[in-house]
Amino acid sequence: MTIASPEKRVWWNEPIERVELIWIAIAFLWGLFMFFFMVAWHFFGGQNLSNETYRVTPGEYEQKVYDFAGQYQVGEEAGVPVVQPPVGGDAYMLARLWEWWPILQLREGESYRIHLSSADWQHGFSLLPTNINIQVHPGYEHVITVTPTEAGEYGIVCNEYCGIGHHQMLGRIIVLASEGGAQP
Template identity: 70%
Template sequence: MAVTPPERRIWWNEPIERVELVWIVIAFLWGLFMFVFMIAWHFIGQQNLSKEAYRIAPSAYEAKVDDFAKKNKVREEAGIPVAKPKPGSDVYILGRLWQWWPILELEKGQSYRIHLSSIDWQHGFSLQPTNINIQVHPGYEHVISLTPTQSGEFGIVCNEFCGIGHHTMTGKIYVTEPKKAEAEQRLADGR
């Protein structure tokens, strides 16, 4: 019984059962749909990760962030500056062992060019509870146009393991309500 001769030597000419054929077509079309939907979201969706990135020496990035924090500082919290940048401007966030620096104050409905980089190890920018998660690399400056759609207090958690203090690495973004009429106008403009 062990090595009985094969039943049909030419198996590749056997017809495919109907049920299999139907399922293959469904699976293929569903795959095609999912493929096209990712492309479509670049046109119909408002959440697409930017590919704008630059190589930068960690020390150069640190200098940029220091400069940004100095120019936009409105107050301090627990020794960390709170920066309130102008809408539409460049905003710098630094990941390092073990904090996200500085604290930001943004306006709801306004777009900002957020720069992300690290000066030591890889970190994970995780905005909570909104749940936006972006990887941060040393040596790469990633630029994202970000528009808050909610107001309140938001935490930045690190979700890439970065050593023994990883679980203490946090940051904060405040989002304030803009003047009502102005904001509605902007949202209507789709900016």
């Protein structure tokens, strides 16, 4: 009985039933496989979250984003600047109550170093519909090298609760087709 003391005082010497042993072996090996698969994906997988992070004050970071937007702005949408960073270069995205600022315009198949940080509270960078989700902290500047694989208009939703305007916090990334520079 599970509610009575073991019949045999020395229960740790009991033999283990075969079916139990086999299942333990399978489950253990499966655990090892899953563990090493995570490690292996860092070598052969194309999707590994960067850990490149710098300490930054919210004020300093905001200034970097403003400088970046001033340098590379190519347009405006709904009052938000559209900024096209150089291919292979740095791009900055600011999370704040309650917007993602500015709108980035990238090119399909090219890589960019996207910087993420917050001016105030924590936010959740959720790129849709591709569904890439990254936590954004104030005080930490996270640099992720991103290569868009498909042209189109992507939304950035905030998925870390950030107060009463949380559900209004949206942003956008525009990915231009790789050839000719035609609008998607």
